[in-house]
Amino acid sequence: MTTPKSSEPVPAALRVRELMTAGLLAHAISVLCDLRVPDFLDDPRSHTELAKDAAADPEGLLPFLRAACAAGVLDEPTPKVFELTELGRVLRTDSPNSMSKMCSLTCREEFNRTWSHAIHTARTGEPSFSVPHGKSFFEYMADNRDFAALFDKAMVSSAATDNLLASYDFSGARHVVDVGGGRGAMLAAVLQRHPELRGTLLDLPHVVANAEPVLEKAGVADRVTLVPGSFFDPVPESGDVYLLSRVIGNWNDEDSLRILRSVRSAMDTDDRLVIVGQMPSENDRTHYPRQLDLYMFALLGARLRSPDEYQQLFDQVGLTVTDHWNFPDSESVLRARPV
Ligand SMILES: C[S@@+](CC[C@H](N)C(=O)[O-])C[C@H]1O[C@@H](n2cnc3c(N)ncnc32)[C@H](O)[C@@H]1O
DSSP states (O other): OOOOOOSSOOOHHHHHHHHHTTHHHHHHHHHHHHTTGGGGOSSOEEHHHHHHHTTOOHHHHHHHHHHHHHHTSEEEEETTEEEEOTGGGGGSTTSTTOOHHHHHHHTOHHHHHHHTTTHHHHHHSSOSTHHHHSSOHHHHHHHOHHHHHHHHHHHHHHOOHHHHHHHOOOTTOOEEEEETOTTSHHHHHHHHHOTTOEEEEEEOHHHHTTOHHHHHHTTOGGGEEEEESOTTSOOOSOOSEEEEESOGGGSOHHHHHHHHHHHHHHOOTTOEEEEEEEOOOTTOOSSHHHHHHHHHHHHHSOOOOOHHHHHHHHHTTTEEEEEEEEETTTEEEEEEEEO
């Protein structure tokens, strides 16, 4: 966030006032992403030009653009003319690490409703998502395709594929089973890099139903078997590498153990389990891991776990961690083998 320059210390009440409205900056960025404003900013544009491109009202758009300046993703080099900052460039949909869908997702009404009931989590230790929605997060998604489509696209655009490919050595592997693999972005990248590998993509039916275009685009669809189903049921035994990316972090210990048992039952002694997920570490440079921990708990009743906490779960299902790669900011890859 950029702050106006002044040498005067800011009184505590004004700082708290700013803190309590900081969430509005996130909402402003989310609205601009929904309107695809970052995509229209190849060059500096006036608020009237941007409003025309985005089918918005110029005066209505202006405070959102200025809030985005306060957040540091836009600049206003001359009055009412805006340009993307370096930070803001990741909001474009054509950016290699585009955050556009993630920004739209984070401020969706379902999350806002959840946050307005978050005191339930603090009082009871239970997730708050089901309080306004009457069902759990993943149950709700199965019935709300519009929300599910945005979630799945955000997962595709944010898959931690680079970390996996930079750490895990797939040479010698034959078949990767991606359990809870979403629309298959990570599996597609792994198969693209390793033409000798085959893959299986397991996820809920409404998710797998939309995986084909992602796999086709990567040119790997002919090497992937799609399995619509649940990881609480037996998972395919065809793999020698089992991938759980950003899955165990969504569940409490009891459900995590059920998933790990399903996977462990499918594994032979020489097979490997690879966990990709958020594991806070001393190297973290942003507040994101702490914020995500709160997010996951209020939403799903799940916690970010350290590698040692993963090992405690593994101890109960007959797995042991053999390698751990830690990337900033809390991104990790664990390799485990059966014991
Ligand atoms: C946070 S997303 C991660 C997706 C992908 N692995 C990635 O890293 O981008 C969690 C995934 O778990 C899937 N999931 C939730 N419940 C499931 C179940 N019972 N069986 C299979 N997949 C499930 C969701 O549909 C979603 O795709």
